[in-house]
Amino acid sequence: MANLVLPYRKPQEGRDYWIKDDVLADPMAVAERAWAREDWELGFPHRQERWPGMRVMPGLTPEELAPVEAWVKSVTGAKRLWVEASPEGATLNHNCIQVVGAQESGPRPHTDSRRLARYAGVLYLHPKPRPDAGTSFYRLKTPGGQLSGNLCPPQCTYIHEAIGVRALPLQAWHEELAVPNVFNRLILYRADLVHSASRYFGRELKERRMAAVFFWMA
Numbered sequence: 001m002a003n004l005v006l007p008y009r010k011p012q013e014g015r016d017y018w019i020k021d022d023v024l025a026d027p028m029a030v031a032e033r034a035w036a037r038e039d040w041e042l043g044f045p046h047r048q049e050r051w052p053g054m055r056v057m058p059g060l061t062p063e064e065l066a067p068v069e070a071w072v073k074s075v076t077g078a079k080r081l082w083v084e085a086s087p088e089g090a091t092l093n094h095n096c097i098q099v100v101g102a103q104e105s106g107p108r109p110h111t112d113s114r115r116l117a118r119y120a121g122v123l124y125l126h127p128k129p130r131p132d133a134g135t136s137f138y139r140l141k142t143p144g145g146q147l148s149g150n151l152c153p154p155q156c157t158y159i160h161e162a163i164g165v166r167a168l169p170l171q172a173w174h175e176e177l178a179v180p181n182v183f184n185r186l187i188l189y190r191a192d193l194v195h196s197a198s199r200y201f202g203r204e205l206k207e208r209r210m211a212a213v214f215f216w217m218a
């Protein structure tokens with residue numbers, strides 16, 4: 001834990017993260033379509049996976065995805081977006097729908113792979129979500145309790161490489177910003193900023209937090 005000096009970048013809307021409400025023309029159809037799927041893949045805690053709950057792919061159809069990507073380009077200034085091929089063993093969950101209940105996981109602050117994503121997006125798909133179950137951004141706390149950084153250094157792929165440990169308890173992080181969960185809202189952010197689902201909710205399938213997630217290179 002010697003090397004706790006991380007770069008810090010205050011998350012600023014319009015520069016580091018972007019929010020768009022009313023993203024899909026028919027979000028209820030997407031939610032209903034997901035609930036009707038029978039090909040869910042199980043993650044943690046049902047299987048030894050790094051991702052929680054369960055998921056299906058693809059989440060959005062090409063027709064649904066196209067305007068989303070057009071918006072991502074327009075706000076980030078990216079000329080081109082692409083999905084990086086994941087290296088052997090790594091699973092890239094681009095355009096998958098994840099359903100995670102309250103019992104399955106809690107917040108896990110992390111950064112996404114710098115090699116696989118420059119931007120990450122989360123599209124909230126539960127029609128009546130817990131508002132406090134959106135997306136949060138965190139700063140590392142030093143053992144002395146001071147606030148440290150929140151950005152994966154450019155020479156690292158993941159922030160844990162810079163911190164020197166694989167995972168830290170939630171108490172090691174200060175929640176700096178929480179974006180509320182709103183049905184049909186997309187939050188887009190720099191994938192190298194420390195972030196997490198703020199929390200999960202629900203027990204039964206249709207009560208659980210549901211979101212489509214995206215990883216773009218640009």
Ligand SMILES: [Fe+2]
Pocket residue numbers: 110111112120195
């Ligand atoms: Fe992430």
